[in-house]
Amino acid sequence: MLPQPIDQIALFNKLSEDERELLNSRLRPLEFHTDDLIFAAGKPAEMFGIIIDGSVKLEAESSQGVIALANLGAGSLVGEIDLLLNRPYSTFARAAADTTILSLSRQDLRELILERPSIGLKFSAGLGTRVAYLDEYLVTQRLGAVPLLSTLPAEERQALASKLQFRSYLDSEIIFQTRDSGNALFLIEAGEARLMTPSAEGDSFQDLKQGELLGQTALVTGKTYGATARASGELGVWVLTRADFQELIRDHPTIQLAFSRALAEHLGHEDQAKAIEQLRALPLFADVDDDILQALTSRLVLRHFPAGELIYSEGTPGNAMYFVESGAVRIVSDATSETDLLDRKGEGTFFGEMALFTGRTRTDAAKAMSDTTVWVLGKRDYDELAVQHRSLSLVMTRALSNRLGDSAGEFAGRHLHQF
Numbered sequence: 022m023l024p025q026p027i028d029q030i031a032l033f034n035k036l037s038e039d040e041r042e043l044l045n046s047r048l049r050p051l052e053f054h055t056d057d058l059i060f061a062a063g064k065p066a067e068m069f070g071i072i073i074d075g076s077v078k079l080e081a082e083s084s085q086g087v088i089a090l091a092n093l094g095a096g097s098l099v100g101e102i103d104l105l106l107n108r109p110y111s112t113f114a115r116a117a118a119d120t121t122i123l124s125l126s127r128q129d130l131r132e133l134i135l136e137r138p139s140i141g142l143k144f145s146a147g148l149g150t151r152v153a154y155l156d157e158y159l160v161t162q163r164l165g166a167v168p169l170l171s172t173l174p175a176e177e178r179q180a181l182a183s184k185l186q187f188r189s190y191l192d193s194e195i196i197f198q199t200r201d202s203g204n205a206l207f208l209i210e211a212g213e214a215r216l217m218t219p220s221a222e223g224d225s226f227q228d229l230k231q232g233e234l235l236g237q238t239a240l241v242t243g244k245t246y247g248a249t250a251r252a253s254g255e256l257g258v259w260v261l262t263r264a265d266f267q268e269l270i271r272d273h274p275t276i277q278l279a280f281s282r283a284l285a286e287h288l289g290h291e292d293q294a295k296a297i298e299q300l301r302a303l304p305l306f307a308d309v310d311d312d313i314l315q316a317l318t319s320r321l322v323l324r325h326f327p328a329g330e331l332i333y334s335e336g337t338p339g340n341a342m343y344f345v346e347s348g349a350v351r352i353v354s355d356a357t358s359e360t361d362l363l364d365r366k367g368e369g370t371f372f373g374e375m376a377l378f379t380g381r382t383r384t385d386a387a388k389a390m391s392d393t394t395v396w397v398l399g400k401r402d403y404d405e406l407a408v409q410h411r412s413l414s415l416v417m418t419r420a421l422s423n424r425l426g427d428s429a430g431e432f433a434g435r436h437l438h439q440f
Contacts, residue, residue, distance in 0.1 A: 030071065032098060035143045043137060047129040053116035060100055060110050068124040069101035075120025080113040092117060104130060105144055107153030134158060139211065142187055142257065156182045159259070163210065166232050169283035177273050184265040190252035196235065198249045200291075203239020204263045208232070212256035218248040219290045228253065240266055241280045242325050242394045243347075247289035274327065281325045288396065292346075293318040296396055299344065299369055306416075313410045320402035326389040331356055332373075334386045339376020340400040345369065348393025356386035365390070377403060378417055 027033050027041050036044065051070065053059055059070070059077060072095050079090040079099070090112060093099055103110045104127060125133075134141035134154040141155045159182035164170050170178060187210070190196060196207060199219060207214075209231050216227040216235065229235060239246045240263060261269075270277040288296060296318040300306045306314065321344070326332055332343065334356040343350075345366050352372055354361035363385055366372045376383045377400055407414040 032147050040140050047125055048123040051122050051124050053120045055116055055118050057116045059114040062113050063109050066103040066110050068126045069104040070099050070122030070124045072097050073121040073123060076117040077114050077120060078117045105152040169279050173279055177276055180273050181276060184269050185259040185261055188258055188260050190256040192252055192254050194252045196250040197246045200245045203244055203246050206237040206240040206261050207235040208259040210257040210259055213253040214256055215251050215253050216248050237280060238284060241284055277327050281327055284325050285322050288321050288323055296321055308416050313413050317406060321396040321398055324395050324397050326393045328389055328391045330389045332387040333383060335383055337383050339381060339383050341397050342371060342374040342377045344371045344396040346394045346396055349390040350393055351388050351390050353386050
């Protein structure tokens, strides 16, 4: 029988009733006689105990011999910090009288945290540092359940887990706001968050739950946040800061690839306005009306390609054209050898349009020279726009014919006019 309710023990006072019951079901009584050794310094921590009756003295070795550190009575914890941090015992513990303790073994602690990670998080809050087995939970369960991370090797998920920091938010507390610097992404552990995205028609709302990500676009691309995120009730999240992300991808570039390849979303309100200005400055769109440019930018999809990543290769279908928002792209004749450099594309330029407009397969390849963010116009979206806005296809026909001035221009014109 505990000398006091378990929730009055500091380490356990934040646990819910359900969590305390789960913990109680794992506790096992151990009996020690006077001067029995409970555990020894330097040995692997295999359990911690709650003293039920009797007392325990803590000792340490010194140059003067064994010295007494403390005497612990009923209701005290013994060995808890070493076990929770998964390190060898830092002291000797010896029964000062006939003593009974309730013990929690290493295996039971592991199973508790894997089954109910909230217990590990509350223990971590109590100690001020992350306890053992939370990383294992992150690798095997939380990160493994995120689609864009599930294919990463376990060692890379482990590297990512080691960089995550846990943070709590109160109901209605702001996580980040539109136009804030994109200095972190957030993975929801418990609770819900509401994402509010501005648009010309007003804010749109999206409710995100356990296991979903917030802010990854801003973190990966270096852009500001395109929405405001707010906690809906109490919220717990894992946070990856920009500094930790940059350090992480230097050693594990495939993590950057995983985030980049999963990034494909329509432009936000501010990015659409920026895209209209950028497109209007291009000769290709000089004669296109503003309403058509607005319709076009609403179809653009944001993508990100790390340095060295292939955007498309020769011989593939011409199913999209690309506008460079930031970064640089090499256009080469062969994706493998890159022997013939055909062109370089930087911010404010576009590429890949010929195959899209003519319907032919690509005769070149495009590869990111540096970390590059592009806006992508897909073939289906272009075709629908050409049907809805006949003047767009006429402008494209005229521009391409002027550029080509040969049979390819005539082919492009026939392809566009069939709409």
